Amino acid sequence: ESAHQTTNQVLRRMLIAEDMVLEQRTVPIGVLMVIFESRPDALPQVAALSIASGNGLMLKGGKEAKHTNQMLFGLVQRALEKYCPTTAVQLITSREEISDLLKLHEFIDLVIPRGSSQLVQSIQKAAGSIPVMGHAEGICHVYVDKGCDAEQAKRIVVDAKCNYPAACNAMETLLLHKSHLTSGVFHSLMDELKRNSVKIHIGPRLAMHLPISPKPLEDFGVEYGALECNVEIVDTLQDAVQHIHTHGSSHTDVIVTEDETAAEEFTSTVDSACVFVNCSSRFADGYRFGLGAEVGISTSRIHARGPVGIQGLLTTKWVLVGNGQTVSEFTAGDNRRSFLFKALPLTDDDSHSSDDCSDSSDDCSGSSDDSDDERFTVNSDEKLL
Numbered sequence: 195e196s197a198h199q200t201t202n203q204v205l206r207r208m209l210i211a212e213d214m215v216l217e218q219r220t221v222p223i224g225v226l227m228v229i230f231e232s233r234p235d236a237l238p239q240v241a242a243l244s245i246a247s248g249n250g251l252m253l254k255g256g257k258e259a260k261h262t263n264q265m266l267f268g269l270v271q272r273a274l275e276k277y278c279p280t281t282a283v284q285l286i287t288s289r290e291e292i293s294d295l296l297k298l299h300e301f302i303d304l305v306i307p308r309g310s311s312q313l314v315q316s317i318q319k320a321a322g323s324i325p326v327m328g329h330a331e332g333i334c335h336v337y338v339d340k341g342c343d344a345e346q347a348k349r350i351v352v353d354a355k356c357n358y359p360a361a362c363n364a365m366e367t368l369l370l371h372k373s374h375l376t377s378g379v380f381h382s383l384m385d386e387l388k389r390n391s392v393k394i395h396i397g398p399r400l401a402m403h404l405p406i407s408p409k410p411l412e413d414f415g416v417e418y419g420a421l422e423c424n425v426e427i428v429d430t431l432q433d434a435v436q437h438i439h440t441h442g443s444s445h446t447d448v449i450v451t452e453d454e455t456a457a458e459e460f461t462s463t464v465d466s467a468c469v470f471v472n473c474s475s476r477f478a479d480g481y482r483f484g485l486g487a488e489v490g491i492s493t494s495r496i497h498a499r500g501p502v503g504i505q506g507l508l509t510t511k512w513v514l515v516g517n518g519q520t521v522s523e524f525t526a527g528d529n530r531r532s533f534l535f536k537a538l539p540l541t542d543d544d545s546h547s548s549d550d551c552s553d554s555s556d557d558c559s560g561s562s563d564d565s566d567d568e569r570f571t572v573n574s575d576e577k578l579l
Contacts, residue, residue, distance in 0.1 A: 200504050201248045207538040211524070211531060213517040215538065220508045222248035224303030227295060228489060229317060231309030234259040237266045239487040241283050245274070247507040252295065252302070254286040256309070299323045306502075308490045311417060327502065329493040331417045332362030333443040334475045337434040337460070339451035340371040344379050346472060347450045348386050353474040354448065356390045360419045362491060363446050363478040367414055367424040369434045375403055375427065390421070397426025414441035431456055435463050442466065444493040446478040467493050467500040
């Protein structure tokens, strides 16, 4: 997708009154500042998404990849030369410049930090009034329900922890239904994790059921980013959800179950950016979601949530086109005008398709002589509930 395909697109169109058409259109957020650590592959991904969404971009990479970042930035500049000013994408090279730039709230519209919890938290504190999109930690859980497929659970747990332990979507806590202490699933999973060199931290409830146990862990809120994880047991699915809400970071949480009712309850009650059923937490990724790439993963409840691709870098504006109307005409007098609030096709082509459909009742199941029922009038002094 290009900026021509993503920006100024009509999302909603309505005839709010006679000769008054309201449209909601996509627009770029403005100027983004993306700060990332260590991984230079983030630079071309973020640059491509910013260009495709019509945003200006300031980039700051980690000092570990300084020369690689400069080389990649040069390639981005060369690619931009034919199409737009190369100043649309800028590379920041010193740490001091970040603190100064974060004071320019009138010029920078959004900051996106990608990296450690320490980095994200420091940027959130320094950004002041500039919005920050991202996540501070990736405390992801896999809950193995009582009605699980044991082999499937083993594959998912091992992949979620061992595929790339440093990733923010790697599993940090494994929750097991208490029935698995005697079903064989617990021992099978522990053996598999140990076979993959995973250091296991035992939760206090699980420790009570083991004949010999090391000191139980006290803090479930640690993002190990390594071949380490916590293991705890719960009595019910509801207890698992409560544990996730208490100790998680609203990033990605998984249930492994063959029970459709349990799966539905888990997905509807767990309040995380990504909630999965019977698959690894490592799928929480912009590329794996079909977004092409991502600028990061957001656990915010406002604007974008989860992997952030092009659509997450857009906002909207409302465009209202009238013909001399005034609010007074809708509020005063015996002949005051009425609002229509009639949904319109997004494009003229859609309108023609609708007209063709309405002319052929045999072919269009929704056509009816009562089509005016879709249109209603509301006076401005009435309450619409």
